[in-house]
Amino acid sequence: MTFNAVLFFAVLFITGLFLYLSFTLKRDADKKVTYEGRYHIEVSGDFSGESLSIYVNDSLLLNGIMPDSLTILDIDRFAEQSAILIVDNTTDNVTPFNLDPKGSKVVVKKQKDGIVFDETPARF
DSSP: HHHHHHHHHHHHHHHHHHHHHHHSSOOOOGGOOOOOEEEEEOOOOGTTTTTEEEEEEEEEEEEOOOOOOEEEEEEEEOOOOOOOEEEETTTTTEEEEEOTTOOOOEEEEEEEEEEEEEEEOOOO
16 A cells, blocks of 8 residues: 555656656747748749749749749748749649759749759859
């Protein structure tokens, strides 16, 4: 009977200690992670009249019918590794492109064989 009482208080003490430490210690999840760099994405007028969706990683940047003029998207880098996805909404064809981890200027053009990406390092 005494052993059960000692065991009960030991478990109660360890549980209390665990709860105290888990609520008082700072967590890494509370820290805001920021990344240096920007992406400057230029979609040429070659896509005029086409329905496109443009994603960076899983974030939708643009969804709609492309205008006749140049479309410019400037975004801050928000992940360690990033990729741009161009989705043709009529055919559901996806064209991926891995972006430079330091940020870059990307020009997206349409050619006969598909979508072409021209990336230059960031100079912002």
